[in-house]
Amino acid sequence: MSLEAIIHGTFIDAPTARSLRVRENVFVVVTNNGVIGQICTDESHIREEFKGLRIIRLAKTQVIVPGLVDLHIHAPQFKQLGTKTDIPLMEWLQKYTFPAESAFSSSAHASNIYPKLLSHLLKNGTTTAVLYGSNHLSATKILAESCHKAGIRAFVGKTCADMLTPDYYVETTEGSLKDTEEFVKWCYEKWGSGKEGKVRPVVTPRFIPTCSKELLKGLGDIAQKYDCFVQSHAAESVDEEALVESQHSGRRDVEIYQESGLLGNKTILAHCCRLKDSEAGVMEKVGATVVSCPWSNILFARATVPIPYYNSTFPNLKIGLGTDIAGGFGTMLDNMRTAILQDRIDSFATVDRSSTSTDLDIKKENWTVDFKYAFHLATASGAKALGMEDMIGTFEEGMRFDALQLDLGLDGENGEDGRAMRFTRFGNESVEELFEKWVTTGDDRNVVRVWVDGVDVLSS
Ligand code: GUN
Ligand code: FE
Structure with missing residues (x-):
């Protein structure tokens, strides 16, 4: 059941990388179908049709922010998170x-693990998740159904791999294509093929090294036939890059996806740490998305995605954030912080990326990923990557109410339900400073309510 109420209090969102919008004392109407019906600053301006709805008045240190968009998660790796x-x-x-993922041939295992992942995501503020399943059709259906049940907005893919994968986990080319097509049709039948579908299918070649040319081409055909999203990995690390170049006579990820019909404005490519500028230019041109997974990138690839450099050089290149569970063991908050930290390293090299100069004066205009920018990446920018900037990621009339209620320290300094807070509130901070402290030092204890489409998905 959607909230169907008027919330009165502070709403914070980040429509652009440099603009944090803090709206205090606003009235936001959430309708019975989870849409933001009206936003106004004066109670007397609430439209007739909404008068009479109950008004929820937030405390001064409670704020509402858009839910987080995690563009890259490996659901069957959740059990090994942090190890x-x-x-x-x-x-x-x-x-x-591969051994951990192959265990998802058991439906019982999938039914046990997947709901636990989804509650971890929701508790930590992720309201939209783009997920790899395992290679198995039945476990991936269980993942999609678990998403539906948990109420999260989800993009789910059956992972495809017909080579360079151990015998106990590899698929045949025909089997992989058949299962993918069945999964896409099954999702469309259950949840519709439009943007409104809460669970949407994604064509998911694992990455170039584990997919034959026939498989890539067949997956490209399916993506085009059903007009659906594609997710994969690209230019992740030195070892992955070398392997692709050795398999394909020196050719590289982006051009291989493109010639297979897998690169378009519904393609989201994780990592992209080692993209060449010409490849970033191609991705910009076709409308594909770079998913920066800062924590995982540092851990596995010893690399970063130079986000401000891309934003200034390729202004239409879509960029979002992902956790890459379990290659990365951070939450979305951790990844926002890591995006801020990695930028301090990247900024040395962003004017001339091959330069080793440490001349900060020249480069300091590039020191731009702050808490606002990181929050924008995790919300509005992620929504744009999914073609959903008119639905989620910020708060405007007519958009869906995918939102978090943050408790940033009540007067007693403990949270609403008495849980200790990670940061200390001194009492004289502005609401923007309290929000900044959440982005930089807060955690899930500050997330007291989570709504998707106006439905409270933490307590329901
Ligand atoms: N490339 C292919 N598979 C994976 C995976 O599971 N995690 C990461 N980080 N990169 C990959
Ligand atoms: Fe990954």
């Missing part, structure tokens, strides 16, 4: 990750 990240990517896949 087993001691070896490079290609070895890590063989030693830990």
